[in-house]
Amino acid sequence: MKRKTIILTEGFTNPHTAKTASSVIRYGNDDVVALLDSTVAGETTQSQLGVGGAIPIVASLDEAPPADLLLLGIAPPGGSIPPSWRTVILEAISRGMDVTAGLHDFLNDDEEFTAAATAHGVTLTDVRQNHERDIARRLGLRGDCLRVLTVGHDCSVGKMLTSIELTKGLCAAGHDAHFIATGQTGIMVSGDGCPIDRVIADFVSGAVEKMILKHQHHDILMIEGQGSLVHPSYSAVTLGLIHGANPQALILVCELGRETITGLDHLRIPPLARIRELNETMASIFQPCPVIGIAVNSRKVSPEEAAAARIRLREEFGLPVCDVVRDGPQDLIEAVLAYRDSNGWRT
């Protein structure tokens, strides 16, 4: 049954910070009835996040339609609950709404929240909660299941979105593809997966490998990437994912206009050719794993600039390039299918 959902993004309603909100609106199974942010109340999610059509942005729960669920729609660095959000979370609980969050701070570790939830009979869900304790073994992987991982030149560039769009496109064309969620938002929209950045470091690759083994009866696994090998804060997660997923192909995701590492403005992102090389190097230690296509996120630039960049990147890399939102994912879907048919990866 679809739940009526209000997404809380108070003070953070922009496409970068509120990527959980955007993705739940774009891909989620529940009905989003409002977004709650008093700083942009009266607007729509379409005008602020570029998705969701007429979904209203409201200033308080009083102004929102009745709903079953409050979903916390941001994923800030460090993953803490903004202190100012406590009041609205408690108010939602007192109205009988369940609350779902994907932060490192767990709702269920907060005594005030859990006491209120018990009193009002509602459920608090922490999507990042996990108890992973298995190391990767590199055994039992099915040789003819094609594992395609998205990697990025930075964090928050569109790796999840790319993996989902390619999965949907492949399935629509009659192929047996499956999306593997590795982060809180991917889990919220797909209902399955593991929040690997919240796993104890020794068990990251083991947690990923377990998901692969569980789903490798599908022909093609499209695995959601995390972070970036060149992001000093999150590269541990990225490499654990690469070595746990053991992909045979990578899709490189980048955003036009992104110059510096997210959150570390003093560090310039290395050239894309270098990013490609680093990812292929680290994914190819025990078997070949090339980048087979580039997904370019061009939301910050004009259609003309986007088209020019697409041509330029195609020429520089000799690979299919598209913006899966602006252009549709067809070029990358064809790249995946051509690679699958090449047999080069069945080693």
Next chain:
Amino acid sequence: MKRKTIILTEGFTNPHTAKTASSVIRYGNDDVVALLDSTVAGETTQSQLGVGGAIPIVASLDEAPPADLLLLGIAPPGGSIPPSWRTVILEAISRGMDVTAGLHDFLNDDEEFTAAATAHGVTLTDVRQNHERDIARRLGLRGDCLRVLTVGHDCSVGKMLTSIELTKGLCAAGHDAHFIATGQTGIMVSGDGCPIDRVIADFVSGAVEKMILKHQHHDILMIEGQGSLVHPSYSAVTLGLIHGANPQALILVCELGRETITGLDHLRIPPLARIRELNETMASIFQPCPVIGIAVNSRKVSPEEAAAARIRLREEFGLPVCDVVRDGPQDLIEAVLAYRDSNGWRT
């Protein structure tokens, strides 16, 4: 005050598995009065682990001298307490001994252990317990503090031992060097540090960076390496450490005769030249970070084979090479000092 310590390695008394025991005997501040392993009782730690002289191996606590502390002396994959050890742990607690462990399974999460500890007034210490929640920021690093990280061609090859021997040698020669412990054994012997393989993946590099910022008033930091970039189970920890420590130089540690990845016998370790290249590549994304010397662990081979390998590696890599135990660390100490004096790293 020195505590009298009994080390428990029941069934696991060999240099590879009992590396915590070996290192505590070699470098710890407490007095090790016995090692407990009924399967090799009557032997000495010297004969079984190559260290500790006449320290006896006993079959039970009854046969051991009185002691203040039981220390769990192994670090198995996954880090669980062997079920057969429960009896002796409870017996030690009932005798009023404190218990220290470095496993992923915490003594303090075990109701039977904590109840017994409370009843007998003893302390259970879990060295791997941590609450790290900061991401790496790459800010505030002191430009003229030389950070030297050990990296390995596999896990458990002697990275901690190399870092400690170099620190001791540098300090003995009058230099201001400091050892940074990143694993449970390093913490046990140095009394400080962070067990980074037990940190939530998002915060591994942040936890390392915090230690660097805390200790960078020293001239030279010798940072204990973890895992290996080519070990699919643990590479997340390794890369988080590299990017959190942000070293300007690496010491590459390898063991002669090691052919396959520890715990993953179906995977061959890539050639050492490739290992060097991978580590330099991933450590040099934002600044140069070369391998400046090779520490070769030659305990499995004859003195003649060790000497030949040392010459061969020197020629192949054009770098100082030594076994810090067999040959002493002098060549690598000189390599660190020459690199420090080169000024090439102060960028």
